[in-house]
Amino acid sequence: MDRQRRQRKDQHIENYLKTRARGTTLLDCVYIEHNALSDVSLKQIDTSIEFMGQKIAMPLMVDAITGGGDSSASINEDLSSICEAINIPMAVGSESIALTDESSRESFELVKQKEDLFRVGNLGFERNYDDFIFARDLIDAKAMQVHLNIAQELVMKEGDNDFHSSIDIIGELVEKFPYPIIVKETGSGISKEVAQKLIEKNVQYIDVAGKGGTNFIEIEDLRDFEMDYSDLYNWGIPTAKSIIDVRSASDDVFIIASGGIKTAMDVVKSIIIGADMAAMTGEVLNYLLRGGYQACEDFLKEINHKIKIIMALLGVRNIEELKKVDYKLIGELKELVED
Numbered sequence: 001m002d003r004q005r006r007q008r009k010d011q012h013i014e015n016y017l018k019t020r021a022r023g024t025t026l027l028d029c030v031y032i033e034h035n036a037l038s039d040v041s042l043k044q045i046d047t048s049i050e051f052m053g054q055k056i057a058m059p060l061m062v063d064a065i066t067g068g069g070d071s072s073a074s075i076n077e078d079l080s081s082i083c084e085a086i087n088i089p090m091a092v093g094s095e096s097i098a099l100t101d102e103s104s105r106e107s108f109e110l111v112k113q114k115e116d117l118f119r120v121g122n123l124g125f126e127r128n129y130d131d132f133i134f135a136r137d138l139i140d141a142k143a144m145q146v147h148l149n150i151a152q153e154l155v156m157k158e159g160d161n162d163f164h165s166s167i168d169i170i171g172e173l174v175e176k177f178p179y180p181i182i183v184k185e186t187g188s189g190i191s192k193e194v195a196q197k198l199i200e201k202n203v204q205y206i207d208v209a210g211k212g213g214t215n216f217i218e219i220e221d222l223r224d225f226e227m228d229y230s231d232l233y234n235w236g237i238p239t240a241k242s243i244i245d246v247r248s249a250s251d252d253v254f255i256i257a258s259g260g261i262k263t264a265m266d267v268v269k270s271i272i273i274g275a276d277m278a279a280m281t282g283e284v285l286n287y288l289l290r291g292g293y294q295a296c297e298d299f300l301k302e303i304n305h306k307i308k309i310i311m312a313l314l315g316v317r318n319i320e321e322l323k324k325v326d327y328k329l330i331g332e333l334k335e336l337v338e339d
């Protein structure tokens, strides 16, 4: 069982690199305007934000990827060093394997050596309170992510197919758990109705993980040659729509924009339409595995620099001002969000 889970972790990484179906975030349908009389200097621009009471360098984190597979330790070692150096948060992949397989724990625990790293843990909603405490403690996390991944489970041969009472389980966890909880999708997005249900259960952090990037239906499809799920590859709520929908459910919920975030422009547009910060997974993994440690660190530093450049082009000095920038929705996104 644990051997199969270890293999699955490695297959997810390998298959991610092979996937082709990306869909669209629809962030291209967000129009923002150049300010030729921008009244700022690049040096003045501050991209830092406060996230759960801690100052981070820019409104971006590296989202959940791995732990427990053969390739996990080196990926987590590299990403944790890079995120600590840049001062952005990092989530480890699902820690469910570590609950039962002692030998898998080291590949998660190693992130604890990065003392200044903002560490985030990760488990599925079906886990109980004690499991969440164990996973939190394993990496001394500041917060735990609860992932919702029904699209993946349903196409995974050995996956779950009963999702009864998920909202009540999450509600109970949020009520009791002594650390912040982030509820996240994994590439299919969060709708307004789902956000409303989560907010009713006092969920304060939602990571939308919408359509437009990593495609878990395709990743799982590549593990199983008996079935062909390619007609489902386009399933999901585009990330831009998901951000707008979740924001329309609440002014206060903290929104992490993710799912196909690849560029500084994606980060900036996500914040302008309602997110508080963004998260990247696939693109960071691409840079790390295809380009290496330095390429990955340089890529994230460049993102920070380019966010500043775009803010200068818009004439804003900090992220609070960025949130107030005017925008227009065009094309498909406009059609989708307008009743």
Ligand SMILES: Cc1cc2nc3c(=O)[nH]c(=O)nc-3n(C[C@H](O)[C@H](O)[C@H](O)COP(=O)(O)O)c2cc1C
Residues within 6 Å of the ligand: 012, 013, 016, 063, 064, 065, 066, 092, 093, 094, 122, 145, 146, 147, 148, 184, 185, 186, 187, 209, 210, 212, 213, 214, 258, 259, 260, 261, 279, 280, 281, 282, 283, 285
């Ligand atoms: C190889 C791989 C493994 C992942 N494993 C997890 C996981 O264990 N837990 C989780 O919540 N999300 C997991 N994700 C989903 C990401 O955290 C993220 O929500 C999703 O990939 C969308 O972001 P992206 O388009 O920037 O990749 C994984 C993604 C990839 C590519």
